[in-house]
Amino acid sequence: MSGTLNPLAAQDPPAGPGDNALGTAPMPAATPQPGQAPSVGDALSQLQGVSISPQQMLVGIQRANYLVKELASLVHSPDVTRKDVLKATSDAVGTRHISAEEGIQFLAQMPENPDHLRPWLQQMYQTFLVGAVAAHAHAHGMVTNG
Amino acid sequence: MADEGFGGSVGGVDAAIPLAAGRAGAQQGGGLANNPLAFIGAMNQMQQLRRSQQLLPGELQLQQQSIQSGGLGVEKSQAELNALRNNQVATGMMPLFQKGDAVTLADATNTLGQLHAAGYNTDALTAMIAKSGQTGGRGLLDVLRSAVTQAHPQLGVPNMQQVNLGNRVVMQDVNPFTNPNIAVTQYTPGFSPTEAAQKVEWIDNKGVTQQGTMQEWSRQRGLGIAGPGQPTPVGGSVAPGGNPLLGPLAPGVNGQPDLAGRPSPNTVSGPTPGVVEAGKETGGSSAQRFQAISDQGVVSRQQAGLLGNIQAEVENYTPGKGADVIKDFKSILTRLNILNPEGIKSLASQESVDKIANQLADALGVGSDARLHVQQGANPSSHNSPEGLKLIVNQLLGSADYVQARARLAAEYPDKGKIQNFENDIGSKLDPRVFQYDRLTPEQAQEYVKGIKDFPRFLRAHKWAEDHNLLASQQ
Numbered sequence: 062m063s064g065t066l067n068p069l070a071a072q073d074p075p076a077g078p079g080d081n082a083l084g085t086a087p088m089p090a091a092t093p094q095p096g097q098a099p100s101v102g103d104a105l106s107q108l109q110g111v112s113i114s115p116q117q118m119l120v121g122i123q124r125a126n127y128l129v130k131e132l133a134s135l136v137h138s139p140d141v142t143r144k145d146v147l148k149a150t151s152d153a154v155g156t157r158h159i160s161a162e163e164g165i166q167f168l169a170q171m172p173e174n175p176d177h178l179r180p181w182l183q184q185m186y187q188t189f190l191v192g193a194v195a196a197h198a199h200a201h202g203m204v205t206n207g
Numbered sequence: 208m209a210d211e212g213f214g215g216s217v218g219g220v221d222a223a224i225p226l227a228a229g230r231a232g233a234q235q236g237g238g239l240a241n242n243p244l245a246f247i248g249a250m251n252q253m254q255q256l257r258r259s260q261q262l263l264p265g266e267l268q269l270q271q272q273s274i275q276s277g278g279l280g281v282e283k284s285q286a287e288l289n290a291l292r293n294n295q296v297a298t299g300m301m302p303l304f305q306k307g308d309a310v311t312l313a314d315a316t317n318t319l320g321q322l323h324a325a326g327y328n329t330d331a332l333t334a335m336i337a338k339s340g341q342t343g344g345r346g347l348l349d350v351l352r353s354a355v356t357q358a359h360p361q362l363g364v365p366n367m368q369q370v371n372l373g374n375r376v377v378m379q380d381v382n383p384f385t386n387p388n389i390a391v392t393q394y395t396p397g398f399s400p401t402e403a404a405q406k407v408e409w410i411d412n413k414g415v416t417q418q419g420t421m422q423e424w425s426r427q428r429g430l431g432i433a434g435p436g437q438p439t440p441v442g443g444s445v446a447p448g449g450n451p452l453l454g455p456l457a458p459g460v461n462g463q464p465d466l467a468g469r470p471s472p473n474t475v476s477g478p479t480p481g482v483v484e485a486g487k488e489t490g491g492s493s494a495q496r497f498q499a500i501s502d503q504g505v506v507s508r509q510q511a512g513l514l515g516n517i518q519a520e521v522e523n524y525t526p527g528k529g530a531d532v533i534k535d536f537k538s539i540l541t542r543l544n545i546l547n548p549e550g551i552k553s554l555a556s557q558e559s560v561d562k563i564a565n566q567l568a569d570a571l572g573v574g575s576d577a578r579l580h581v582q583q584g585a586n587p588s589s590h591n592s593p594e595g596l597k598l599i600v601n602q603l604l605g606s607a608d609y610v611q612a613r614a615r616l617a618a619e620y621p622d623k624g625k626i627q628n629f630e631n632d633i634g635s636k637l638d639p640r641v642f643q644y645d646r647l648t649p650e651q652a653q654e655y656v657k658g659i660k661d662f663p664r665f666l667r668a669h670k671w672a673e674d675h676n677l678l679a680s681q682q
Contacts, residue, residue, distance in 0.1 A: 126316070
């Protein structure tokens with residue numbers, strides 16, 4: 062599962078991160094802290110800064126829906142473990158919802174301390190949820206504004 | 208950046224008040240420096256600015272009205288803006304509630320995205336979902352319900368209506384934002400409790416005088432409520448589209464004040480179109496105005512005969528493959544010599560059946576009474592079709608009935624010197640829609656009533672016309 066917050070990230074990213082903001086982008090400099098939730102407006106404004114085809118948009122939304130659902134399951138699992146996160150990430154890669162690189166990057170962020178796992182997952186979930194809403198908003202905006 | 212376009216005071220209106228909760232704020236969440244999305248791409252500031260200045264549909268007009276009024280209409284515009292927001296949020300959220308327990312997290316993010324694209328700040332809603340742990344079904348709807356009613360308190364007011372459960376009629380909260388057990392398609396709003404309980408008297412089909420409530424009368428007349436799970440045949444206060452939140456809340460429920468201007472069952476408030484028409488007739492004496500009404504009746508009788516011919520043609524009309532219904536309709540009208548040469552010439556420029564029909568309505572001599580104009584069926588697919596033709600011809604026949612009934616009552620009115628009294632006593636009680644409705648087939652009637660927003664008033668007018676033996680079905 063990707064550590065990026067962009068649900069529209071392409072399945073097959075082009076040559077380099079610098080060429081495509083939606084591709085295999087670098088990880089955030091710092092893990093988001095609880096209480097520092099991104100806004101839909103932030104996410105949307107950045108999606109609007111790049112060129113996305115309708116087909117990419119569709120794929121991105123499907124990807125967002127999948128990732129949000131998986132993260133929700135992890136967050137709300139009463140006794141979630143690092144192993145559960147590892148399996149979910151493996152599944153996401155296996156089903157080609159994310160690339161192997163994205164999966165590795167995501168797992169690299171996972172806290173070692175089990176006590177920090179749930180807050181981190183919660184933060185990831187909220188961030189991905191925001192990203193999903195922004196993706197849908199962007200899609201609706203594309204339909205509305207042409 | 209995002210909200211700059213709404214800051215400050217505009218024409219005496221603190222623009223931030225109605226819109227503060229509306230625009231999505233890009234500056235929230237600690238800014239880009241703390242935003243983990245920052246790596247994705249550079250912010251397109253121009254696009255953001257454009258979005259920040261984008262108003263919701265209707266808001267621009269309302270804001271301009273506030274500015275033009277110099278502050279006098281501030282409260283009204285504020286209320287209208289809030290109502291507009293409530294309705295838009297309600298409309299946007301409705302598909303989720305219609306899904307019921309089948310709703311998913313993807314449905315929710317889609318709806319939130321749609322609301323955001325429409326200009327609503329969905330951060331709080333999104334955060335509430337994330338925090339709740341709900342991923343779908345009833346639990347997710349409960350979260351959404353709570354969040355929406357916090358952001359839009361008006362949507363959190365129960366809306367009590369009579370609901371037919373098949374074997375009994377009960378009062379039930381039909382607002383899906385306050386009643387989690389209501390399925391949106393399984394209720395039928397109609398009267399307010401006060402209106403439903405109003406005592407009335409009527410003569411049934413056997414000529415026997417009956418007494419009962421307005422609700423009982425309407426049910427006996429077939430104007431009552433639908434069975435469970437069926438689309439309501441009577442719209443009540445529901446706007447087209449079946450959204451209960453776009454209609455007014457029932458008065459007197461949970462401390463709600465009666466709606467301003469809503470008439471009591473025994474009164475008709477405000478000038479009716481007939482009265483307005485009379486007021487426009489500034490020239491001439493009262494007797495001359497009575498004569499004008501009578502003349503309209505004569506013209507209408509002539510037109511009704513022709514409409515009967517159109518009806519016969521339309522009933523037998525079966526378009527072949529690739530047929531142009533509008534062209535064929537024009538051909539029928541021309542062949543029957545319905546309009547004068549100028550009218551026939553103007554037909555050429557009309558591109559929809561309902562426009563042609565309204566041209567015919569004008570030819571009936573009905574003046575500017577918009578209620579006499581035909582309305583299209585609620586189902587767009589019926590427009591410009593044989594079914595659409597039948598619907599509007601029947602409405603036109605009803606319009607002709609109305610004009611003739613009005614002429615007859617005017618002729619019978621004893622004091623020809625007081626046209627205003629006639630309009631107040633008689634004209635105000637006549638409703639052309641009742642006559643149109645009376646001419647419709649049951650299927651057409653079901654469609655027709657969906658467009659009637661002041662349904663109780665329509666029912667009162669129907670009963671009045673029936674009591675006075677004015678309807679074509681009674682002849």
